[in-house]
Amino acid sequence: MSDLLVRDVFTAYDRADVLSGVSLDARAGQITCILGANGAGKSTLIRSILGLTPPRAGSIRFGDEELVGLPTHEIVARGIACIPEGRKVFPRMSVWENLSAGAYQTSGRKLARERMESVFEVFPRLRERKDQLAGTMSGGEQAMLSIGRGLMAQPKLLIIDEPSLGLSPLFVKENFNVIRHLNERGISVLLVEQNVKQTLAIAHRGYVLSQGRVAAEGSAQALRDNAEVQRAYFG
Numbered sequence: 001m002s003d004l005l006v007r008d009v010f011t012a013y014d015r016a017d018v019l020s021g022v023s024l025d026a027r028a029g030q031i032t033c034i035l036g037a038n039g040a041g042k043s044t045l046i047r048s049i050l051g052l053t054p055p056r057a058g059s060i061r062f063g064d065e066e067l068v069g070l071p072t073h074e075i076v077a078r079g080i081a082c083i084p085e086g087r088k089v090f091p092r093m094s095v096w097e098n099l100s101a102g103a104y105q106t107s108g109r110k111l112a113r114e115r116m117e118s119v120f121e122v123f124p125r126l127r128e129r130k131d132q133l134a135g136t137m138s139g140g141e142q143a144m145l146s147i148g149r150g151l152m153a154q155p156k157l158l159i160i161d162e163p164s165l166g167l168s169p170l171f172v173k174e175n176f177n178v179i180r181h182l183n184e185r186g187i188s189v190l191l192v193e194q195n196v197k198q199t200l201a202i203a204h205r206g207y208v209l210s211q212g213r214v215a216a217e218g219s220a221q222a223l224r225d226n227a228e229v230q231r232a233y234f235g
Contacts, residue, residue: 002063002079002156003028004049004190009058011048018044019055020212025205026157031179031189033199033220036209042192043085045209046161049190050082051075062157079156085165089142089149091135095126098134098145102152112152119148122178140171147178157188164195176202200224 004026011019019041026032034042047053049060051072060067067075081102090098099119103112120127123144129137134145143163150158160179164172172195180202183189193199200206200220208216208229216229223229 002188003061004080004157004188005059005061006045006049007059007061009045009048009055009060011044011053011055013044013053017056018212019048022058022209022212022214024207024214024217026188026190027205028156028188029183029186030204031183031191031202033191033193033203033206034209035193035196035199035206035223036215037194039211040209041212042209043161044212046082046159046192049075049159050080076153079154080159081150081153081155081157082159083146083150083161083163085161089134089137089145092133094131094133095137095145096130098149099126099130099152102149115152115154119151122151122181123148139167140174143167143171143175144178147175147182151182151187155187157190158182159190159192161192162194163191164193164198172198196230 006022006024009019009022010017022045034045036042044053048055051067051070055068062078062080065078090101099116100112103115125141126144126148129141134142163175167175176198179189179191191199191203200223203220206220206223207214216223216226
C-alpha cells in the first residue's frame with residue numbers, strides 16, 4: 001500500500017494559478033476527503049495528480065515514486081484510478097463492455113474475468129444487467145457502473161470525484177456505503193465532494209480547499225466539530 005503525498009503544488013491555466021501551494025496526505029488504507037465549493041480547485045487538484053494538467057511547481061509522490069512529469073497512462077499503471085464527476089459511462093456500450101474497458105491495462109482474459117466477478121460481488125445489480133446498454137440505466141446504476149469500471153484496474157488508490165452529484169438521496173446513501181465497503185476491502189480512497197455531512201461520516205481525514213489553498217485540515221471528527229469551518233465553507 002502507498003501513501004499519496006502532495007507538497008506545495010502550484011497549478012496554473014494560462015499563467016493564472018488555480019492551486020497555490022497545496023499540500024496534503026492521502027494515507028494508505030484510509031478515506032481522505034477534499035471538500036470545498038465550486039471553483040475551490042478540487043477538479044484541478046485531481047487533474048494535477050493524474051498528470052492531465054501538470055503542476056508548474058511542487059511534488060506529487062505515490063509511494064516512492066514522483067508522479068510529476070509522468071504521462072497519465074503511466075500514473076494509472078502505478079495503481080491510481082479515477083471515477084470522474086458525472087459518471088461518464090459509455091452509453092452505447094453494454095455493462096459488460098464498459099467494465100471490460102476498465103481492464104484495458106490488464107494482461108490476460110482470465111484475470112479480467114476474475115476482476116469482473118469481484119465487481120459483480122460488490123454490485124450484484126450489474127451482473128443482472130451485464131447485457132444492458134449503459135445509457136438506458138438509471139443514474140444510480142450508472143454510478144455503480146462507473147465505480148465498477150474503475151475497480152477493474154484493481155487500483156491501490158481510487159479517486160472519486162463528486163459521487164453524489166445528480167443522484168437521489170437513496171442512491172447517495174448507497175454510494176457512500178459502497179465507498180466505505182471498498183475501503184474496508186483495502187482500497188485507499190481520495191474522495192472529492194461537496195456533500196459535507198455524508199463525506200465526513202465515512203472519511204478518516206479531510207482537507208478544505210478555498211480559492212486554491214488548503215483552508216483547513218484535520219480528522220473528519222475535528223472538521224465536523226469545527227464551527228468556524230462549518231460556518232465559513234458550508235453555511
